[in-house]
Every structure is written in structure tokens, then in C-alpha cells.
Amino acid sequence: MSPIHPIRAVVPCRACLSGEDLDWLGGGRSVSLALSLTTTVEAVPAPAQDGRAADDWSWEVWTFLRERLPGLGPRPPAVTVRSEAPEASGLSSSTARIVALLQAFTDPSFTGRSVGDDTLAQWAYEFEFAVFHGGGMDHLAVVEGGALLLEGREHGLPAVRERLEFPAEWRVLVVDSGTRKDTRHHIRDVRAQLAARDPALAVYRAVADEASGRVWEALRDRDLPGLGAAMVLAHGAMRDQQRMSTPLLEELRSLALRAADLPLKLSGAGGGGALVGVCRADAVEETAARLTRALSVAHPQARVLPAHAAPGARRVPVPAGGDRAEHAASPLAPVSATAPAPGGRQRRAAP
Numbered sequence: 001m002s003p004i005h006p007i008r009a010v011v012p013c014r015a016c017l018s019g020e021d022l023d024w025l026g027g028g029r030s031v032s033l034a035l036s037l038t039t040t041v042e043a044v045p046a047p048a049q050d051g052r053a054a055d056d057w058s059w060e061v062w063t064f065l066r067e068r069l070p071g072l073g074p075r076p077p078a079v080t081v082r083s084e085a086p087e088a089s090g091l092s093s094s095t096a097r098i099v100a101l102l103q104a105f106t107d108p109s110f111t112g113r114s115v116g117d118d119t120l121a122q123w124a125y126e127f128e129f130a131v132f133h134g135g136g137m138d139h140l141a142v143v144e145g146g147a148l149l150l151e152g153r154e155h156g157l158p159a160v161r162e163r164l165e166f167p168a169e170w171r172v173l174v175v176d177s178g179t180r181k182d183t184r185h186h187i188r189d190v191r192a193q194l195a196a197r198d199p200a201l202a203v204y205r206a207v208a209d210e211a212s213g214r215v216w217e218a219l220r221d222r223d224l225p226g227l228g229a230a231m232v233l234a235h236g237a238m239r240d241q242q243r244m245s246t247p248l249l250e251e252l253r254s255l256a257l258r259a260a261d262l263p264l265k266l267s268g269a270g271g272g273g274a275l276v277g278v279c280r281a282d283a284v285e286e287t288a289a290r291l292t293r294a295l296s297v298a299h300p301q302a303r304v305l306p307a308h309a310a311p312g313a314r315r316v317p318v319p320a321g322g323d324r325a326e327h328a329a330s331p332l333a334p335v336s337a338t339a340p341a342p343g344g345r346q347r348r349a350a351p
Contacts, residue, residue, distance in 0.1 A: 006318045007043045007077075007110070009103035011096040012036060012310035013085035014141035015172060015276045017227075018212040018234035019150070020244065020269045021190055024135030026154035028205050029161070029212035031219075032141035033148075035172060036310040037085040039093065041100035042318065043107070047075040061101040064127050069111050076105065086303070088180035090268020095138040099124045099313050107315060117143050120313065125157050134187050145312030149216045166309030167222050171284040175252055175264060175275040175291065178301030183270035190242075190269075204241035208234060227278055231265040244269050252295075252302060259294035260287045281308075 012034040019030025048058060062076030079101070085093040102124055106115040115123075121143040125136040136157035137150055147166050150158040193201040214230035217223075235253075239245040245266055252275060256262045264275035279287045288304045295302045 006045065007104045007107040008316050008318045009041045009043075009100040009313065010316055011039050011041075011100040011103065011142050011313040012145060013039070013091040013093055013096050014138060015091060015174070015267045015274075016137065017147075017231055017265070017267075017276070018215040019137075019152075019208050020238060021135070021187075021242075022152045022205065022208055022212070023137035023150055023158040024152060024154065025190075025194065025201075025205060026152050028152045028209040029216070030137055030150045030152065030158070030208075031147065031212050031215045032137050032150065033166060033172070034141055034145040034310045034312060035085075035091065035174070035307040037091065037174070037305060037307050038310070039081065039083040039085065039096040039100050041097070041104045042080050043077040043104040043110075044079070046078050047073065048078045057097060058101055061098060061127065062105060064123070065102070065105055068123065069106070069113070069115075072111065077110065079104065086174075086176045086274060086305075088182070088273065089176055090181050090266065090270065090273035091174070092138040092142060092268070095124065095128065096142050098127055099139065099142050102127075103313050103315060117312070121157060132183070132187060133191070134183075143313050145310055147219055147309065149212070162216065164216075164219050166219070169222075169281050170224065170278050171281045172307045172309070173262065173277045173279060173284065173288060173291065174267075174305040174307055175256065175277070175295075176303045176305060177248055177252060177272060177274065178299070178303070179246070179248060179272035181268060181270040181273040183268075186244075186270045200241050204237050207237040207241065211237060224278065224280065228263040231277075232263050235265040238266055238269070242269070244271060246271050248272075248299075249275060252299065255294050255298070256291060260290040262287055262291070 015033045015035055017031040017033055022028030022030045058076045058079050066072045083093055085091045087093050102120055108114055121139045124139040140157060141148060147164040148160055149162040151161050152158050211230050211234035218226035218230055249266055253264045256264045262277040262279060264277045267274050267276045284306050288306050291304045
């Protein structure tokens with residue numbers, strides 16, 4: 001089957017408020033929040049050209065789907081991609097891209113059948129696990145949206161213990177450091193720690209799990225100072241036990257406290273990337289302006305990106321000739337077999 005009109009999938013990114021790695025270490029809690037910095041994939045009713053590189057993410061995702069949905073054609077639909085989240089920043093931009101491709105390609109007009117959200121999250125997890133051997137926090141976060149309290153599992157997607165609507169009177173400020181994460185070796189190293197029963201990892205798991213519980217309690221109670229303190233605890237465990245932070249990130253955190261009284265936490269493992277903080281909605285413009293002014297002097301490469309909590313992955317109508325140019329202007333860039341994948345990870349071999 002082939003759609004008559006383009007199919008547009010919109011997927012949020014996610015911030016990890018606490019518990020990096022606990023989603024796959026097993027037995028620990030983590031907290032994710034879907035953010036309004038979205039990735040949009042538009043699939044048009046025409047197959048991609050043969051001249052496209054065979055290792056495009058669109059081709060890889062299509063090949064993955066053909067193994068699970070018999071009857072799909074040999075070539076994926078032509079796609080365009082637009083992303084608002086900075087790449088390789090710890091905000092799961094790579095997962096958002098994969099989920100957006102999966103959601104666009106599993107539209108019933110392509111497949112002749114419906115694919116539910118649970119299956120979408122599972123397939124996205126399987127696609128990435130085959131390469132990175134990490135956890136499933138990112139996939140659940142961007143598919144389900146909102147705030148999730150997750151219980152980690154050593155194998156498979158983590159369990160969703162609770163869901164919350166993020167307080168409407170709060171906003172998230174993302175501070176993109178301008179330095180890229182690289183998680184290619186991180187998961188391998190942590191798995192080695194796990195096998196060796198490294199006491200530093202045990203301490204990290206205990207402190208991060210406690211921080212996640214405090215983060216969730218603060219969200220449930222709408223306790224903004226408590227949330228900031230719990231996120232600081234989570235960041236301290238990342239920095240002190242697992243060396244996930246960098247001198248630049250610590251400098252940015254100190255600057256944010258001085259300039260805007262905003263506690264920041266690193267989102268995602270691997271060093272570099274983005275820091276996140278939460279402030280009142282009625283103070284977000286002033287807080288962002290203070291941070292931007294302070295950063296412009298010593299760290300002009302850093303950016304402040306206001307965001308709010310977002311719903312999960314969804315398909316949206318494509319207006320006839322309306323805003324398509326705005327939402328589908330940038331093509332999906334090819335990724336070579338040796339280049340890092342989006343998000344700074346080592347990508348899989350071409351199918």
C-alpha cells in the first residue's frame with residue numbers, strides 16, 4: 001500500500017531527571033521527562049531513490065521493519081527530517097529520530113495494519129540494543145511522553161512504575177554546552193564494572209536510586225526547591241562515582257547558580273552534552289535571559305533552550321500545501337558506516 005498524502009510523525013526528546021544507566025542495570029529507579037524539542041519525520045508517497053546511501057537510518061529502519069512486517073516493498077519511502085533538539089547532547093535525539101521513522105513507516109497506509117505504542121517502543125529498543133546494548137528508558141520516554149518513574153531491568157524495556165503530568169506551572173531550561181557526548185565506550189565500561197562488582201558502581205546505584213525517589217516525590221508534591229535539590233543529588237552521583245561530568249559542565253553549573261539561582265543536572269551519560277534545570281513558568285523568560293547573558297561572555301558556544309513537558313510520539317495531519325516547507329525542509333543526512341550515529345553513538349553496520 002502507499003499513502004495518498006505525506007505521513008508526519010512528531011516525537012519529543014527526553015531529559016533524564018535522575019538515574020542514568022539504572023534502566024538497564026536492574027533494580028534501580030530512574031525518572032524521564034519528555035520535552036517539547038521535537039524530531040519530525042515526514043514520509044512522502046514515493047520510494048527513496050536508489051542513489052540514496054544504503055546506510056541511511058531510513059534504510060536501516062525500513063530493513064528492520066521488513067523483517068517484522070512481511071509485504072513491505074524493497075525501498076523505504078522518501079523522507080525529510082527536522083530536529084529541534086541538539087544532537088549528541090544526552091536528550092535522546094537519536095532515539096527520537098528512530099522512533100519517528102518507525103512511526104511514520106508503520107502508518108497503516110504503508111503497512112495495511114496498525115502497530116500499537118507498546119510494539120513501537122519494543123521495536124525501537126530492539127533496533128538500538130542490537131548495536132549499543134543499553135537500556136530502554138529513552139524509547140519509553142519518547143513514545144509515552146510526560147514524566148515516567150521507571151524500574152530498571154537487566155534485559156528488555158524497564159517497567160513503568162508510575163506516570164505523572166508534569167506541573168503546568170513549571171518549565172525546563174536546557175543548557176546545551178556545545179560539546180558532544182560520546183557513549184560508544186560508556187556502556188561497555190559500565191557493563192565491565194557490573195561484571196567486576198565494582199564498589200563505585202554499587203554506591204552510584206544506591207545514591208542515584210535514592211535521588212530518583214526524591215525527584216519523583218518532588219514532582220508529585222509540586223515541590224520545586226525539593227526537585228532542584230534531588231536533581232543536584234543525582235548529578236553528584238554521576239560526577240563523583242561515575243565521572244560522567246566534565247570541568248566545562250561544572251563551570252556551567254556554577255555559572256547558572258550565580259547568574260540565575262538555577263540548579264542544573266547533566267542529562268545522559270558519556271560526558272559533554274546538555275544540562276537541564278526546572279523553573280517556574282512565569283520566570284522562564286527572565287531566567288533564560290540571565291543565563292544567556294552570562295554565557296555569552298565566557299561560553300558563547302553554549303545555548304539556552306526553554307522547553308516544556310510534551311506528549312509522546314504521535315502522527316499529525318499534513319496540511320495540503322500549508323506548512324510542509326517549514327516542517328520538512330531539511331533532508332535526512334546520510335550516515336557513513338564508520339561515522340558516529342546521531343547522539344554520538346557508534347552506529348550499526350549497513351544492512
